[in-house]
Amino acid sequence: MSIARLTDAERAEALAALPVWHLREDGLAIVRKLKFADFNAAFGFMTRVAIQADKVDHHPEWFNVYNRVEITLTTHDASGLSRRDVEMARFIDAIAPQA
Numbered sequence: 001m002s003i004a005r006l007t008d009a010e011r012a013e014a015l016a017a018l019p020v021w022h023l024r025e026d027g028l029a030i031v032r033k034l035k036f037a038d039f040n041a042a043f044g045f046m047t048r049v050a051i052q053a054d055k056v057d058h059h060p061e062w063f064n065v066y067n068r069v070e071i072t073l074t075t076h077d078a079s080g081l082s083r084r085d086v087e088m089a090r091f092i093d094a095i096a097p098q099a
């Protein structure tokens with residue numbers, strides 16, 4: 001099912017409210033890097049994100065090495081950013097350890 005891509009104004013507003021995320025160079029995704037105490041903490045976090053992702057049918061692109069996780073959010077069905085990315089970013093920020 002298709003979902004609307006954010007307008008430039010909506011994207012700017014969303015990013016202003018997500019200060020720990022940055023816009024990917026092509027403007028089609030947002031990225032956040034996280035660091036945890038160890039692999040167990042990183043993978044525990046990823047598991048919680050995975051359960052939420054499946055629940056809302058919106059899945060992250062991510063990369064993990066030991067205690068580091070890099071998350072990219074984009075909406076494939078919109079070929080860019082949608083409100084689903086913003087909602088997922090908010091969920092991630094809510095469960096991420098404080099920086």
Ligand SMILES: C[C@H](O)[C@H](O)[C@H]1CNC2=NC(N)=NC(=O)C2=N1
Pocket residue numbers: 001057058059060074075076077078
């Ligand atoms: C069929 C299924 O609903 C879609 O393919 C969903 C699954 N998860 C998804 N995840 C992301 N990140 N973008 C999508 O467009 C997307 N679409």
